[in-house]
Amino acid sequence: DAGVIQSPRHEVTEMGQEVTLRCKPISGHNSLFWYRQTMMRGLELLIYFNNNVPIDDSGMPEDRFSAKMPNASFSTLKIQPSEPRDSAVYFCASSLTSGNDDNEQFFGPGTRLTVL
């Protein structure tokens, strides 16, 4: 199993540019999560999907951020326009949500975003 795949692993961009982060969840998983990790705020849940449908986006910081999941094997997190304060590591995680209690989230390696 390849695990959760994220691309790119590193992104450096200039303020005002559009940034798109990509995630491929583990095959067969039906829930997908986007997290942001910063020194100041730690690890925060931005949004999560279940069966490709956004369930909770209350953690999305503002309208500049958007996330999509067009199918079960792909999701994007887009920032437009980007700002220096968006610099962080962005993690994608996936899980198989079922009726029991064991819905472990598996994390990808993250994308380190630097906005100059």
Add this chain to the structure above:
Amino acid sequence: AQSVTQPDIHITVSEGASLELRCNYSYGATPYLFWYVQSPGQGLQLLLKYFSGDTLVQGIKGFEAEFKRSQSSFNLRKPSVHWSDAAEYFCAVGPRGFQKLVFGTGTRLLVSP
């Protein structure tokens, strides 16, 4: 509001010594508790979880954690630390189904020779 506190930002332990990482939580319902480890440049890996039953749970890599409801704590322990344990450790709390996990700010473990 639910929250997780990890009071130690950094901890240094000698190789072979025992380890305890502290975690306190605030949660309105029955908590589901987790410990994750993050190695440099890597994503988070689940070490162990607790949601019911025996309050002492065993995890991977020789780690264990004890749930103490009266103290709202879920401390992580290991009897003998190895150099490869150097990493950042995160405690998290969430609802049944684990969807909205709330993470602590992490404790960075350094292992000295």
